[in-house]
Amino acid sequence: MKHFDAIIIGTGQAGPSLAARFAGAGKTVAIIERHKFGGTCVNTGCIPTKTMVASAYAVHVARRGAEYGFAANGDVRVDMKRVKARKDAVSGRSNRGVEDWLRGLKNCTVLQGHARFQSPNTVALNDEVLEADKIFINVGGRASVPEMPGIDDVSFLTNSSMMDVDFLPKHLVIVGGSYVGLEFGQMYRRFGSEVTIVEMGPRLIGREDEDVSQGVREILEAEGIQIRLNAKCISLAKCDGGVAVHVDCEDGPPDVFGTRVLLAVGRIPNTSDLGLDKAGVATDDRGYIIVDDQLQTNVAGIWALGDCNGRGAFTHTSYNDYEIVADNLFNADHRRVSDRILAYALYIDPPLGRCGMTDAEIRKSGRPALTTKYPMSRVGRAFEKGETQGFMKICVDAKTKQILGAAILGVGGDEVIHVLLDVMYAKVPYTVIERAMHIHPTVAEYLPTVLSKLEPLRRRQ
Numbered sequence: 326m327k328h329f330d331a332i333i334i335g336t337g338q339a340g341p342s343l344a345a346r347f348a349g350a351g352k353t354v355a356i357i358e359r360h361k362f363g364g365t366c367v368n369t370g371c372i373p374t375k376t377m378v379a380s381a382y383a384v385h386v387a388r389r390g391a392e393y394g395f396a397a398n399g400d401v402r403v404d405m406k407r408v409k410a411r412k413d414a415v416s417g418r419s420n421r422g423v424e425d426w427l428r429g430l431k432n433c434t435v436l437q438g439h440a441r442f443q444s445p446n447t448v449a450l451n452d453e454v455l456e457a458d459k460i461f462i463n464v465g466g467r468a469s470v471p472e473m474p475g476i477d478d479v480s481f482l483t484n485s486s487m488m489d490v491d492f493l494p495k496h497l498v499i500v501g502g503s504y505v506g507l508e509f510g511q512m513y514r515r516f517g518s519e520v521t522i523v524e525m526g527p528r529l530i531g532r533e534d535e536d537v538s539q540g541v542r543e544i545l546e547a548e549g550i551q552i553r554l555n556a557k558c559i560s561l562a563k564c565d566g567g568v569a570v571h572v573d574c575e576d577g578p579p580d581v582f583g584t585r586v587l588l589a590v591g592r593i594p595n596t597s598d599l600g601l602d603k604a605g606v607a608t609d610d611r612g613y614i615i616v617d618d619q620l621q622t623n624v625a626g627i628w629a630l631g632d633c634n635g636r637g638a639f640t641h642t643s644y645n646d647y648e649i650v651a652d653n654l655f656n657a658d659h660r661r662v663s664d665r666i667l668a669y670a671l672y673i674d675p676p677l678g679r680c681g682m683t684d685a686e687i688r689k690s691g692r693p694a695l696t697t698k699y700p701m702s703r704v705g706r707a708f709e710k711g712e713t714q715g716f717m718k719i720c721v722d723a724k725t726k727q728i729l730g731a732a733i734l735g736v737g738g739d740e741v742i743h744v745l746l747d748v749m750y751a752k753v754p755y756t757v758i759e760r761a762m763h764i765h766p767t768v769a770e771y772l773p774t775v776l777s778k779l780e781p782l783r784r785r786q
């Protein structure tokens with residue numbers, strides 16, 4: 326049996342940095358990967374999709390050439406093989422970067438294969454058993470494939486198999502109107518597919534406020550994406566030339582015929598085949614590993630980081646998990662998960678940047694609050710760029726004047742949101758932003774104007 330100071334299972338967004346931290350501190354560490362180095366973000370998530378979103382944006386702008394004063398000769402044609410090749414190059418660079426980095430670390434042993442616990446301090450891998458005082462689980466998650474009728478009779482795509490697609494589906498039907506589905510939907514529409522998004526709930530991205538869902542819907546519909554909401558009893562069947570998706574909606578025909586179907590209906594953690602029972606590690610009823618505020622499991626010496634702990638579903642939350650664990654172990658700096666403020670972006674174009682609470686959550690909390698909303702059509706920078714869809718919305722606490730939450734749906738929204746996020750972390754009143762001199766012309770220069778229009782948040786919408 327080989328002994329290490331630490332074993333890390335998975336090379337997602339937390340594991341590699343943690344391995345480097347252990348190795349740098351002169352500790353022996355083994356890091357195990359069963360598939361591709363870098364995990365979801367690098368290979369099938371953020372990096373490849375955002376690379377393709379960039380291709381789709383370029384196509385979209387080229388089609389609007391006449392508005393900007395140039396002529397694209399003839400139709401703008403997309404070569405999906407080249408789109409995929411660009412995506413593979415960008416994603417492959419990160420994948421190799423993670424592997425080379427790990428293999429170059431002194432004190433770090435890189436192992437490949439599927440790891441399973443044998444006991445609280447041993448892990449089996451291929452024919453070996455490894456032992457460590459500390460074990461860190463960073464196994465991530467995968468696309469959920471629900472047991473909907475007909476699922477076994479048709480071939481379907483997930484975010485992973487979409488990465489191999491090098492052709493243009495004539496009609497892509499996407500089941501799931503949340504973040505992953507919407508990004509793929511707009512991108513393929515811009516590449517030239519017909520796109521229908523089928524969503525069970527009454528609106529897209531149901532966790533957001535209604536006006537945000539509506540704003541996103543308008544952006545997508547303006548580009549010709551069909552949206553079918555309230556789709557109950559979804560079933561799949563083979564049909565001539567593709568897949569028939571049966572949707573029992575209130576409006577519209579009961580069947581949507583597509584040439585391909587993409588399932589984007591959520592994620593599940595990779596914890597069912599990890600031998601967690603042998604280690605005694607507890608999970609919740611959805612398979613997420615239960616952790617405390619410092620990411621320790623119920624078993625001393627075992628931590629869980631990233632998507633598999635259910636405390637976040639983003640690259641930045643996984644990396645932040647690494648920072649919390651590393652600072653607690655190496656710096657005696659008592660960082661906690663509850664110190665972080667929810668923040669994320671939806672990478673349709675224009676993007677949605679979000680931080681803190683939604684209006685609905687603020688209303689539910691009962692705290693007195695002020696709110697303000699400003700259309701992007703009145704933002705000079707957006708006007709100059711010809712990208713005026715969306716709005717900025719900010720909510721502040723009426724007593725402390727601290728920002729409670731914000732949504733910036735509009736050009737630059739994914740970047741501008743950080744102005745508000747950092748002020749939230751600083752725990753200072755919004756008036757700091759009002760008095761700051763911002764650069765002209767930017768979207769962020771409008772934040773003082775937006776904040777000058779605060780009014781009481783109505784208890785009911």
Ligand SMILES: Cc1cc2nc3c(=O)[nH]c(=O)nc-3n(C[C@H](O)[C@H](O)[C@H](O)COP(=O)(O)OP(=O)(O)OC[C@H]3O[C@@H](n4cnc5c(N)ncnc54)[C@H](O)[C@@H]3O)c2cc1C
Pocket residue numbers: 334335336337338339340357358359360361362363364365366367369370371372374375438439440441463464465466484505595598599630631632633637638639640641642643672
């Ligand atoms: C389409 C899509 C787009 C996304 N876009 C964004 C975005 O724009 N921004 C953002 O912040 N987030 C985005 N995400 C989410 C983001 O990718 C994940 O939150 C992030 O990658 C989680 O990382 P992780 O560290 O939890 O593990 P992962 O990156 O999932 O990595 C886990 C690794 O563990 C390995 N593994 C699993 N089980 C074992 C085992 N038993 N033995 C050995 N190895 C094992 C896996 O092979 C994998 O490599 C996106 C996700 C998807 C699907």
